[in-house]
Amino acid sequence: MSSLKGKVALITGAGGRKGIGRATALKLAALGADLAITDFARPQTDLPPQERxxxxxxxxxxxxxxxKHGHKCTTIFCDLSKSVEIRDxxxxxxxxxxxxDILINNARAIIGKDRVPVWELDEAEWHHFLDINLTAVYLAIKYAAPHMIERGQGGRIVNTASDASKRGKATSSAYSSTKFGLLGLTQCAALDLAPHKITVNAVCPGSVNTDRLSYQEQxxxxxxxxxxxxxxxxxxEQLGQxxxxxxxxxxxxxxxxIAFLSSDDAPMITGQAYNVNGGTLFH
Known part of the structure; x- marks a missing residue:
């Protein structure tokens, strides 16, 4: 994979000890990128046990x-439900x-309180998932893209979607709807930004061993x-089997x-949604 030396990457949702955001930050740093990483300042009760x-x-x-990789990494706390904080x-x-150079929209709403049949889903919870999983991504692209365009050096945007972006499940209306929407945003933004050599793609993980707190699991x-x-x-163990x-x-x-899609090795890949699931979903 080509070096990211001299590149600057912004990664949201990067504070989890076993999370995709942390793994991405360390991967990009190892490839030479300078980083800005952000997360929401969560109360202890919203953290998994090993992070308390x-x-x-x-x-x-x-x-x-x-x-430790010898590159700059700055931290910024941000509430992604607030437009002004994303702009700032x-x-x-x-x-x-x-x-x-690289924008990784990785943050997501905590799963669990949404896990009810659609007629029982609280409207506030629906809007919370829209705010974090979809609107925040739109706003991050909205505010970052003009800077990328002005520089005239292209750019990379990668959105963390889900297998729930491609397959609905019972009691997952809020989560799956926002993740389906994220793929639509990815494709539209990819075409909007293509003339400026800015690619926009999505990754669609299946079940991931992140240990991020799920209210449902608790x-x-x-x-x-x-x-x-x-x-x-x-x-x-069950999911692995x-x-x-x-x-x-x-x-x-x-x-x-994510690192590959962020690199100079992927200049002709845009508007795509790639599964990372071990073969549990093919389309």
């Missing part, structure tokens, strides 16, 4: 790891680095009277594809 306490400090911990995020990265663990870590371990390639997807699997 002082041992893990979210994007600050990720930045410390990324800097883009402006701050431009102020610090002078440019954005509720199931509570119902079974077992720790969340125990339930998660059982779930990872059901996967044609014999294991669950890891964050690094997704990060490797």
């Amino acid at each position: 306490g002082e041992q893990w400090r979210g994007i600050e911990s990720v930045a410390k790891e990324a800097r 995020l883009i402006d701050e990265v431009i102020s610090q680095f002078g440019k954005i 509720a199931t663990a509570d119902e079974q009277g077992i720790p969340l870590e125990t339930y998660r371990a059982q779930l990872v 059901a996967n044609p390639l014999g294991r669950i997807v890891e964050s690094e699997d997704v990060a490797n594809l």
Whole structure:
């Protein structure tokens, strides 16, 4: 894979200890990129057990790891449900680095409270998923693209979608609808930005061993009277056994594809949505 030396990448949703955002940050840093990483300042109750306490400090911990590769990594907390904070995020990265070459829209709403039949889905929860999973991506592109266009050097935008972008499931109306919408946004933005040599693609992971808190998983663990870590371990084993390639997807699997799409090796790939799932979904 070609070097990203001299490139500046902005990655949202990068604070999870086992998350796709962290894996992507470390991969891009290893390839030579300078980074700006962001996440929402979550309360302890919204963190998985292994991220609670002082041992893990979210994007600050990720930045410390990324800097070991010898490149700059700045951290910016941002509430992606607020347009003004997304605009300020883009402006701050431009102020610090002078440019954005690569935009990785990776953040997503926490799954769980949405996992009800559509007629029971709270309207506020529906809007929350729209805000984080779709509107925030639109706004990040809206505010970053003019800077990319003005520089005239092209650019790369990669959106983290899901297998739920291609296959609906019961009790997943909010999540799946926003992820389906994300593929539409990816294709439209790809055509809008193609004249400026800015590519826009999506990655569509299946079940990933991220350990990011899911309210649904916490509720199931509570119902079974077992720790969340125990339930998660059982779930990872079950999903791995059901996967044609014999294991669950890891964050690094997704990060490797994001890195390729972010590189100069992918100049003629745009508007695409690539699965990373071990063979559980083909289209």
